[in-house]
Amino acid sequence: MNLYEKIVNREEKISLVGLGYVGMPIAVAFAKKTDVIGFDVNKQKVELYKNGIDPTKEVGNEVIKNTTVNFTSNEISLREAKFHIVAVPTPVREDRTPDLTPVESASRTLGRNLTKGSIVVFESTVYPGVTEEICVPILEKESGLKYGVDFKVGYSPERINPGDKEHRLETITKVVSGMDQETLDVIAKVYELVVEVGVYKAESIKVAEAAKVIENSQRDINIAFMNELSIIFNKMGIDTKAVLEAAGTKWNFLKFSPGLVGGHCIGVDPYYLTYKAEQMGYHSQIILSGRKINDDMGKYVAESTVKKMIKANKQINGSKVAIFGVTFKENCPDVRNTKVIDVIKELEEYGIEVKVVDPAADKEDLWNEYKITLSNAEEIKGIDAVIFAVPHEEFKAIHLEDVQRMFKPEEQSYLEAINEVAATSEFDIEVDRKECVLMDIKGLFDRKEAENAGILYWRF
Known part of the structure; x- marks a missing residue:
């Protein structure tokens, strides 16, 4: 009887090392089929899970309450499992180089508790070679076991999209790889327990690592192109959204949109690939150019806001700006590497007071991080400009009238007068609309409606 059969028969357990936006949903999915140990060094997070609370909002409190996952922060519990999945973050440092500290730490913790006959599968996004050249030596050193004899290793890149209820673990083809054919077959069968659409067997661990890191690099480059187009079209006085809608009528036009590119994947993964390329003597041109464009977009939004405020005769130093949305994407509490922070910091450099509204954001993480x-x-109330940075579902219920009430009283009176005159006049009236500044990054509002209401409007 091999390890897969023992797992199915609940004679052996699966462990998840790292219970964040990726690891926790995986643990919950496997718990429907087998016995699972969910380990995280964050004791507070583990206690939330034990109390039936899902801080990630990925599966919901009800699912957490009813799951059979054994949530723990006691690393000794890992010795009860034989199939280990490591799903910890892989961020970058300030200098944009890979920070492998979390995956190295997880490898040490797991190594201290690794037993003979185990399989370790890494899911963290890394550059090709990290699993075998960095993680395996740590596992060997900490465990005293021999790689390929006492334990086996594989790699299966995570593809979970935080906040996305359609593309989930069960509905996304899972790329799997193993150090040898036997290991690959076991890993594939284990993942097939929960991945309804099946798995794809990569020919090697390095191929699987490379496949993951280029997925987000490709998306990053495409968004960078959209952001560059937005900069160009804004200078031309052309609405970018209107251009993309027109171009999108062609069957082979790739439908990407401009925006702030943050988070723990798209804004990070390309740097892993370019770092490894540099080590091999090649300096990336396209990938790094795209990264630079996307990294600078927060500053671009802030500068565009200030320009609009100047046009509206605002006193910049001491003015007030409200930002709606601070997470790295919509309908998700995750604030890691959010580029909205770049907007905030840049505005504060101008002496602007910034108020942030976000019903989805994790308040504790936001405070600890920023x-x-x-x-x-x-x-x-009484603000000089408002920026809608993240299109949370809750924000879709906000109307232009609600936005207008956020501005200073004298500006509200101005808008009311403009609307009254426009409603009673038989002629088109040219009005110098300068009073209220609305920066609608993701196009939540109708541009023409906003402009007709006397609002100085901007979007990508």
Whole structure:
């Protein structure tokens, strides 16, 4: 009886090392089929899970309450499992080089508790070679076991999209790889327990590592192209969204949109690939050019906001700007590597007071990471400009009238007068609309409606 059969018969257990936005949903999915140990060094997070609370909002509190996952922060519990999945973050440092500290630490923890006959599968996004050249030696050193004899290793890149209820672990083809054919077959069968659409067997661990890192690099480059187009078209006075809608009528036009590119994947993974390329003597041109464009977009939004405020005769130093949305993407509490922070920092450099509204963001993480406290939408009054940075579902219920009420009283009176005159006049009236500044990054509002209401409007 091999390891797969023992797992199915609940004679052996699966462990998840790292219970974040990726690891926790995997643990919950496997727990429907077999016995699972969910380990994380964050004791507070583990206690939330034990109490039936899902801080990631990926599966929901009800699912967490009913799951059979044994959530623990006691690493000794890992000795009870024989199939280990490592799903920890792989961020970059300030200098844009890979920070392998989390995956190295997880390897040490797992190595201290690794037993003979185990298989270790890494899911963290890395550059080709990390699993075998960095993680395996750590596992050997900490465990005293021999790679390929006492334990085996594989790699299966995570493809979970945080906040996405359609593309989930069960519905995304899973790329799997193993150090040898026997290991690959076991890993494939184990993942097939939960991945409904099946798995793809990569020919090697390095191929699987490379496949993952280029997925997000490709997306990053395409978004960078859209961002560059947005900069160009804004200078031309052309609406980028209108251009993309027109171009999108062609069957082979790739439908990407401009925006702030943050998070723990797209804004990070390309640097892993270019780092390894540099080690091999090749300096990336396209990938790094795309990264530079996307990394600078937060500053671009802030500068565009200031320009609009100047056009509206605002006193910049001491003015107030409200930002709606601070997470790295919509309908997700994750604030890691959010590029909205770049907007905030740049505005503050101008002496602008920034208020942040986000009903989805993890308040504790936001404070620990950026020292930012959130405001309620009802508290936003007397501002000089508003930026809708993230299109959360909750924000779709906000109307232009609600936005207008956020501005200073004298500006609200101006808008009311403009609307009254426009409603009673038989002629088109040219009005110098300068009072209220609305930066609608993701196009939540209708541009013409906003402009007709007397709002100075901008979007990518």
